[in-house]
Amino acid sequence: MTTAILDRLLNDHQNLKRVLTVLEREIAKYDTENSDDDDTPDLSLIMDIMEYMHSYPEFFHHPLEEVAFDYLEAQKLAAPSKTSVIRSDHDQLEREGDELRSLIRKINFGQPVPLDQLHRAFEDYAWHMREHMRKEEDLVFPLFERLDEASNQAILDNIQHRHDPLFDEYKQEQYDTLLERLEQLA
Ligand SMILES: [Fe+2]
Ligand SMILES: [Fe+2]
Numbered sequence: 001m002t003t004a005i006l007d008r009l010l011n012d013h014q015n016l017k018r019v020l021t022v023l024e025r026e027i028a029k030y031d032t033e034n035s036d037d038d039d040t041p042d043l044s045l046i047m048d049i050m051e052y053m054h055s056y057p058e059f060f061h062h063p064l065e066e067v068a069f070d071y072l073e074a075q076k077l078a079a080p081s082k083t084s085v086i087r088s089d090h091d092q093l094e095r096e097g098d099e100l101r102s103l104i105r106k107i108n109f110g111q112p113v114p115l116d117q118l119h120r121a122f123e124d125y126a127w128h129m130r131e132h133m134r135k136e137e138d139l140v141f142p143l144f145e146r147l148d149e150a151s152n153q154a155i156l157d158n159i160q161h162r163h164d165p166l167f168d169e170y171k172q173e174q175y176d177t178l179l180e181r182l183e184q185l186a
Pocket of ligand 1: 061062065086090132136
């Protein structure tokens with residue numbers, strides 16, 4: 001018995017929750033009028049986080065889940081009604097991520113962005129992301145515990161592997177600041 005896929009997905013969730021916390025703290029700084037250095041949002045860190053959210057969860061974590069759901073459905077271990085909500089969450093999270101990314105890009109180009117719009121876009125994205133992970137962990141991930149080694153391998157054979165550029169062994173230097181901030185989290 002192996003839990004390679006379950007372990008990988010749960011590990012990704014733990015990482016994503018921590019990255020979201022760093023992003024939340026940074027976006028919250030757009031509320032303050034205090035000009036202390038510590039209270040100035042680090043726009044380049046925010047952009048790194050949004051780039052990471054685009055490059056890893058959207059290109060590997062969600063596709064891996066979907067390939068695993070396909071397998072569960074084909075083996076009659078999961079009803080499509082159970083996984084369809086989660087699949088549509090992925091589309092919604094990508095749309096919300098795109099919207100937040102485009103607001104941040106505008107800020108970077110010096111274009112005016114109403115702060116309430118920025119906060120609303122972040123809150124929608126973060127709430128859905130956390131709620132989505134909770135749903136997966138409660139409703140679908142327990143089903144992966146029933147997969148044997150051959151099933152785990154069959155799922156992994158159906159997806160092109162992609163390194164996690166933040167947490168894998170071959171991490172990219174671009175994310176050094178983000179890694180430092182993650183280490184500072186309790
Ligand atoms: Fe997901
Ligand atoms: Fe997930």
